[in-house]
Amino acid sequence: MHQLVVTLDCPDRPGIVHAISGGIVAARGNITELQQFSSPDTGHFFTRIEVQGADPAELETEIAAVASDLGARFRVDDATRPTRTLILASKAGHVVNDLLFRWRGGDLPIDVVGIMANHDVLAPMAEFYGVPFTHRVVTAESKADFEAEVRRAVGEQDVELVVLARYMQILSPELCAFLAGRAVNIHHSFLPGFKGANPYRQAHTRGVKLIGATAHFVTSDLDEGPIIEQNVVRVDHTMDVAKLVRKGQAQESQTLAEAVRLLAEHRVLADGDRTVIFR
Amino acid sequence: MHQLVVTLDCPDRPGIVHAISGGIVAARGNITELQQFSSPDTGHFFTRIEVQGADPAELETEIAAVASDLGARFRVDDATRPTRTLILASKAGHVVNDLLFRWRGGDLPIDVVGIMANHDVLAPMAEFYGVPFTHRVVTAESKADFEAEVRRAVGEQDVELVVLARYMQILSPELCAFLAGRAVNIHHSFLPGFKGANPYRQAHTRGVKLIGATAHFVTSDLDEGPIIEQNVVRVDHTMDVAKLVRKGQAQESQTLAEAVRLLAEHRVLADGDRTVIFR
Amino acid sequence: MHQLVVTLDCPDRPGIVHAISGGIVAARGNITELQQFSSPDTGHFFTRIEVQGADPAELETEIAAVASDLGARFRVDDATRPTRTLILASKAGHVVNDLLFRWRGGDLPIDVVGIMANHDVLAPMAEFYGVPFTHRVVTAESKADFEAEVRRAVGEQDVELVVLARYMQILSPELCAFLAGRAVNIHHSFLPGFKGANPYRQAHTRGVKLIGATAHFVTSDLDEGPIIEQNVVRVDHTMDVAKLVRKGQAQESQTLAEAVRLLAEHRVLADGDRTVIFR
Amino acid sequence: MHQLVVTLDCPDRPGIVHAISGGIVAARGNITELQQFSSPDTGHFFTRIEVQGADPAELETEIAAVASDLGARFRVDDATRPTRTLILASKAGHVVNDLLFRWRGGDLPIDVVGIMANHDVLAPMAEFYGVPFTHRVVTAESKADFEAEVRRAVGEQDVELVVLARYMQILSPELCAFLAGRAVNIHHSFLPGFKGANPYRQAHTRGVKLIGATAHFVTSDLDEGPIIEQNVVRVDHTMDVAKLVRKGQAQESQTLAEAVRLLAEHRVLADGDRTVIFR
Known part of the structure; x- marks a missing residue:
């Protein structure tokens, strides 16, 4: 039925x-x-x-x-048909592994049709999970080509959801517009927020007690799309910057996976700059 | 409107x-x-x-x-009419103060019509918050009288919700039946659960890392009514039994207040032994 | 002993x-x-x-x-001598009540020697808890007088800790210096942070999923002193600005009380712009 | 240095x-x-x-x-030498994958010397992560042989920590004694606790609002060893038993990984039936 x-x-x-x-x-x-x-x-x-x-x-x-x-x-x-999902990745494996393992374990109602990356380090992970993997170096010159490939993959494979799993490249406004409402990104979050480079170092310098992650829709306004999910974890003075990064990465994995689940279950609707989430 | x-x-x-x-x-x-x-x-x-x-x-x-x-x-x-609420209390002030302060601060959509207690220690608190306070010693002999007063108060004052705020007395099956679906109780909770006396001491002996509280509907099956809300807090080996008790009490206050809010906003429906909570 | x-x-x-x-x-x-x-x-x-x-x-x-x-x-x-504490307050009662109730309930190892406020609305609360209460209107002209009274109270009553319980007035650099390392403030916190007026409205507009509070040492750099404690709570799209404010206030109360406890138990040491917290 | x-x-x-x-x-x-x-x-x-x-x-x-x-x-x-770790597993992959990925990502200071299982379903996962994998069917007759192999592996490979990653078999009292203080197990936890078969179904029937996991030292008293770490997650009435199981499994993975980290960093000391954890 x-x-x-x-x-x-x-x-x-x-x-x-x-x-x-x-x-x-x-x-x-x-x-x-x-x-x-x-x-x-x-x-x-x-x-x-x-x-x-x-x-x-x-x-x-x-x-x-x-x-x-x-x-x-x-x-x-x-609801019983998995959401066709394309992952954009770079070198970082933590969020990709989390997504793939949850998918293979039946915990995420998605179907990962492929991983496209600007590095090849995640090729063995993709192979282990049986996911097609393509990579190409993305430079200022080749960026347009890479984005054209993404658009082609989305079209040819009926992709419904594009997940930026620590992809680390800024998408062009054109690609953002093309993917509007069907692409999700993850980034670290802090209380208070920090502008500029190396926020984990700034968070360490300020001695924050909580660090977190935010999953949001991709828009051309970098890291400012409508928020889908957020989480934080407690940290303390004994943790150096490297440990804060690891703690933050675990939050990123968990938060992105939860956002993907919400999207794949059709629980996220856009209300201007906000989201309505029916959990 | x-x-x-x-x-x-x-x-x-x-x-x-x-x-x-x-x-x-x-x-x-x-x-x-x-x-x-x-x-x-x-x-x-x-x-x-x-x-x-x-x-x-x-x-x-x-x-x-x-x-x-x-x-x-x-x-x-x-929704704009506060839920008429009667509090049953004993000596412990933490949950009562929490309820009264939230109510007076506009945080709980209730109207506290009175406090009935089996001790007089909370009389000054009731006076400060401007709530009618009655107390009588409850013994095996006088219990029926006290319960008759509760029933009379519920009837005469159109009480819709009775809150057992660490009341500590077992209600008779008849009063439980009379209050079915409109009385809420709070008690401490542990992972794993502990049977018998002084569960905080048992929790300390076992070195548990989390303690919590459960708010549930009052039924004649002691501490086993349908669950409305639960919370936990992290504890550690440095905390003695007294500190575990204080931590647990804070959870009780917060958990009972949240349960009262859910009830007063008509968000709790009974599904046999379970609750459906529309948050 | x-x-x-x-x-x-x-x-x-x-x-x-x-x-x-x-x-x-x-x-x-x-x-x-x-x-x-x-x-x-x-x-x-x-x-x-x-x-x-x-x-x-x-x-x-x-x-x-x-x-x-x-x-x-x-x-x-x-450790058995309570920390002598002075509260600076304004109109908001939520954090003050939380501190006073926890103190009277034996949950905070402090001795509240007085409340000084720039409004009189909290006078009944102070009376209920048996705390000396003074207030005076603080204007640009009278601010120096008020601050002189604070300094005098700190000196005459051996105050060790000054708690700004939603005091809402900016202290002069001189008073900040005088209270360095012995005054704690509380303010709301957001992921991401928001600059400018009415951050709860901004948080609502952006549809954030978490809001929180930060307790920190008072310094002349407004809301930027070394962080002592932080907490967050989950919010959702159904909550209007008023509800976000209430949620945030509950976090403020809890976070400030925890910071006061850490300070009163001599668990907070300053490490430049950071704190070392021995829990 | x-x-x-x-x-x-x-x-x-x-x-x-x-x-x-x-x-x-x-x-x-x-x-x-x-x-x-x-x-x-x-x-x-x-x-x-x-x-x-x-x-x-x-x-x-x-x-x-x-x-x-x-x-x-x-x-x-x-502290810079990883703790030599042996994993005992059965069919369930969630906690094993979590451990292996965190280890390979540098998040856990362990060295996994092997996986011993009573099923072969995790062989590909072990191969992907480059971990020696052995399995044998464990029956009443072959259990002693399997346990002898475990003891041999522990001895020959200088194993310092044995992790029961949903191993699901009861160890003999002799093996428990042999591994005393160096073996950790994980199991689900509930508020309130449930005795007997299928606790997730019981938790569903009772409509609990929190489910969790407990990591503890292995002792001959099943699921009752000194507690190392506990976590809970919020659940609600919309979740069926299968979903409660998935939620519980995520807690198991996270809780066991944290316990392994605490052990591998030499932060856990036994105090009779309790643990002292220096975080």
Whole structure:
């Protein structure tokens, strides 16, 4: 039996849930989980609905008719179909290994179609997990070529989610626009925040007691896309910079994996610069 | 404008959300938040819906008609009306002070109508916060009288929530039944659990690294009612039993206050021995 | 029997622990807890030692002799004597109530000698807890007078710790210097950090998932003194700005109380812009 | 330059730190970190000291002389030498992968000399990480043979730490005694605890809000050895038993890795049924 996920957002007004649930009844579906949020800030309505028993095409037709009336964006996804995912990587293996192991262990509802990297050090890891791996040196000159390959891979392989797993290269505004709403990045986070180079050293100098990580949508505004997930861990004065880095990396792995899970389960909707997360 | 909360549960079947939202549309309400859960274990449907713009009586009439068709239990509450709350206490002030301060600070949507205690040590605290305080010694002989007073207070003052704030007396099965679904208790919790007297000493002897607290509905099965909220805190070998107790008490205060908030916001529904919490 | 706490720091070199422990043996003390840290960054040595059985004056004499050889700063405190504490407050009661309740409940080893405020709204709370309360309107003109009163209170009442419990006024550089190392402040913290007015609104706009609080030593560099303690709490898209503020305030109360406890137990030593915390 | 770690415990009395630090001075060592704890319950003294600059053999000789006077157990370890570690595994890969990846990433100061398993499913993982892997079916008849192999491996390969990474077999009392103080196990933990089969199902039935994991020393008293580390994670009513299991497994991986790190850094000392952890 199909387990379908409807996500929909539109300007708020009375009667939306009644209209959508009418479409679901018409498609002979049963709602097993429904979450809804109306943003008082933007006057926008968001919902995520899990539906059993309906035929996917029939449900899509019904929801499309309702969405047309509401001026809504919507998707109907099959919850049992893994999200097709492309990983962009560099040298750092911690987040990549975490993603691949969770995927292979059935903990992440994704299908990793490939890893594209600007270094070859992760080739053995990709081979172990049975994932196609391509790499090419990315320079100012070759960057456009690499990005063209990413776009081609996304198109040819029906990629739904691109994960920047410590990819470390700034994407061009064009690629950011192309991937809008379907690419996630991870970076370290601090209280208070630190500007400039080597934030772990600055955090050490200031003696912070917590360090963390933030997963967010990729936008052309570097490290400033809508936030999907954040975590912190406690640190203390005995830890040198190298240890802070290791602690931070563990947070990065865990936080990115959680963000990927939320995205792959269709739990993240954009509300301007914010995200609505239906956990 | 009214901000109403509909909570409803019934046997699951297709079309429930459509039926309820139809009632809300008929009462000219707008859904601002909706959460729904269908339990695969019990085949039961649960929902919590926040509605703006509808007249309370009109909404109640519409939902009652739908509920009758569905065989559903339901409530329509006014989210802006504080939950009328009676506190049962003994000598320990930590959880009582926490509740009263949060309430007076506007952090808990309750109205504390009184404190009933089996000791008088908390009388000055009650006076400071401006809460009627009654106490009487509770013995095997006078217990029935005290419980009769509790029942009378609940009836006369339209009490919706009874909070056992370290009350330390076992309620009679009759009073538990009378308060079913509207009384919350707090107790300490450990990993692993410890049977018998002085669990903090046992936890110290075993060198546990985490201690916690559990807030649960009051049932006649002592300390075993459906769980509403749990928290833990890290402890270590340097802490003596007295310090473990203090750490545990802080968890009790915080956990009970959170449970009271969830109850007062009508976010807790019973699913047999479990709770469905719409946060 | 006396329970004494020796805290000492000096330039690192071999033999320091042996020298100090020799002084303790000479004073017929027994070490019940010792923590030590040598900072690789500053080449500085820090220790905190709990000693039983020694006479305070005799121990002080012995440690002073050793400290003289080592070029060390040191203190010998009686762990059973509460730290004399002055609270500076304004209108906000949440952190003040938290401190007073924990103190009266025996959870904080302090003695609150008074509350000085620039508003009178907390007078009833101070009265309930039996704490002398003074207030005066603080304007640009009267600020110097108020600060002079603070200095006088610190001197006359042997105040060892000044707690800015959401005092909200910027202290003059002179008062900061006068209170150096013995005044603690609390402020909210965010990942990422936000500059400018109304950070909770900015945090809401950016949809952050964690908000927190930082307790730090007071320095003339506003909100930038050495960090003593930090905490965060999870927030989500359903929370409006008012709720973020309440969540943040609860973190402030808890974080400041923990910092005060660390200070009152003589567990915080300064290492330049950082702190060494012996928990 | 050697970075040495002295761990020592003995009956408490005045002058111990002075005596030990005298030995360190005699060996021309510099103390870079010292932690000490005297248990009021057992009257026992514990310390962990990091020493730079001393020759290992010379330090060992000096400490041995002091320890003889004190009636102390002690070890002198080289902090830069990884702890030789043997993993016992079964079919579950989550904790094994976590250990191997952290080890290969430089996050755990261990050297994994081999994996011994009662199933072959983890052979590819071992091969990927370059770890010798042996397996044999363990039945009532072959159990003694398998345990003899474990003892032989421990002896021949100078194994200092045996990690039961979801090994799932009960060790014989003889093997437990042989591995006393150098074998660590992991198991799930609940608040409240559940006796009997399928605790995740029981936890689901009771609707617990937290589940966790406990790492402890292996003793013949199953799942009851001295506790080294514990963690919990929040769960809710929407999670079915399978999801609770996955959440619990993530806690197991993280908790066991942290326990192994504490052990490999010589931070865990036994105090009867409790542990003293110098973090």
